[in-house]
Amino acid sequence: MMQDTGWDHALKVTGNGEGLVGHAGAVLLRKLADQAGLTAALGPALARAGKFPLAGRGIALVSMAVAIVLGATSMNDITLLAHQEPLFGAAPSDTTVRRTLELADPRTRDKVARGAGPGPARTFGR
Numbered sequence: 523m524m525q526d527t528g529w530d531h532a533l534k535v536t537g538n539g540e541g542l543v544g545h546a547g548a549v550l551l552r553k554l555a556d557q558a559g560l561t562a563a564l565g566p567a568l569a570r571a572g573k574f575p576l577a578g579r580g581i582a583l584v585s586m587a588v589a590i591v592l593g594a595t596s597m598n599d600i601t602l603l604a605h606q607e608p609l610f611g612a613a614p615s616d617t618t619v620r621r622t623l624e625l626a627d628p629r630t631r632d633k634v635a636r637g638a639g640p641g642p643a644r645t646f647g648r
C-alpha cells in the first residue's frame with residue numbers, strides 16, 4: 523500500500539540554483555521509506571504500552587538510516603540531517619534515536635522484519 527506523504531509534495535527538479543538540497547539521494551531514501559509504508563509501520567512495531575514519545579519511532583529509525591547513508595557512524599551523527607530540516611522537519615535527537623534503538627529486542631526486531639506491528643505480517647509497497 524502506498525502511503526501519502528505531506529513533506530514531499532512541493533519537491534521539484536530545478537536547475538536555477540534556488541531551494542537546493544544537498545545529498546538528494548537521502549531525500550529519495552526517505553521518500554521511498556515513507557511511500558512504501560515502512561516509516562508508518564515501524565511506529566506500531568516499536569510501540570510500548572503507556573509510552574507516548576514526542577518523536578515518532580518510525581521516523582527516528584528511518585532518519586537514522588538516512589544519516590548512515592550520509593556517513594553517520596554514531597547516534598550523535600544524526601545531526602547530519604540538520605541541513606535537510608526544511609524538507610523533513612527537525613531531526614530526532616541522539617537521545618531519541620538511542621531510546622528507539624533500545625526498544626529493538628529480539629521480538630521487536632522480528633516484528634519489524636515481518637513488516638508488522640500488531641496483526642498479520644504484510645509486505646511493504648504492495
